[in-house]
Amino acid sequence: MSTSVAFVSRSDNEQGMPNSKWLTLEHNGVLFPPPYEPLPDDVKMKYDGKAVDLPPEAEEVAGFYAAILELVLARDNTFKENFFQDWLTLMKRYPPRDGTIITSFDLCDFRPMFEHFEAEKAKKLMVTSDEKKGAKTAKDRMEAKYIACSVDGSKGEVGNFRIEPPGLFRGRSDHPKKGSLKFRIGPEDITLNIGEGAPIPIPNIPGNWKAVTHDHTVTWIAQWTENVNGYNKYAFLTNSG
Structure with missing residues (x-):
């Protein structure tokens, strides 16, 4: 198991810059969630009673709402309005392939998608204990490289190496942006921070890093900006000190 590293400020004589960590x-960079897998051809939302052929990009976002269809949150007016407006904006770029024009939330029926998701959940509950252990072992083995890092030649760990998947922003209480679409983050959104001369990690999905920097005064390895509130987010090295 890798050990945590206590970060201390380096003197100018050691690094040539003040406050070096x-x-x-x-x-090895950060771990992106897998690409979206389209639903089976027989699973489609309906609009005004008719099945709609959505392209994967629009189907994925419709699925975010369908997945929470029976939660109280799904009946929140602000949540519904923000979701619907962001979904309509997305469909200007990725419109239904059958020519359906969606303009009314009340005519949308997400239940076929919801029922599919519930059936998939039920299948997962039938997985045996050995299968669960095997899946966890494979997951841990895959993630091990992203946890590990080297700081000043010592083994360390990255604390939050997983990039959050896209979804609908939930917020708290009466947050005005709840229901807004959280975009999928890709390599082109990420600035890496790494040592000069160190191998540049290859992303686990297609794409190139937005930028690579060598800032010795910080302990983050990756930075990006989330779209809903415009906050900067970081993947930090674990700090035991």
């Missing part, structure tokens, strides 16, 4: 830094 490390001399050398190597890591």
Whole structure:
């Protein structure tokens, strides 16, 4: 198991810059969620009683709402309005392939998608204990490289290496943006921070990093901006000190 690293400020003589936290830094970047897998051909939302042929990009977002169809949140007016407006905006770029024009939320029927998701959940409950252990072992083995890093030649760990998948922003209480679409984050959104001369990690999905920097005064390895509130987010090295 990798050990945590206590970060200390380096003197100017050591690094040539004030407040340096490390001399050398190597890591494997961040882990992106897998690409969206389209639903089976017989699972489609309906509009005004008719099945709609959505392209994957629009289907994925419709699925975000369908998945929570029976939660109280799905009946919240602000949540519904923000979701619907963001979905309509997305469909200007990825319109239904059958020519359906969606303009009314009340005519949308997401239940076929919801029922499919519920059936998939039920299948997962039937998985045996051995199958669960095997899946966890494979997951842990795959994630191990992203946890591990090297700071000044010592083994360290990255605390939050997983990039959050896209979805609908839930917010708290009466947040005015609840229901807004949280975009999928890709390599082109990520600025990496890594040591000079260290191998540049290859993303686990197609794409190139937005930028690569070598900032010795910080302990984050990756930075990006989420679209709903415009907040900067970071993947940090674990700090035991």
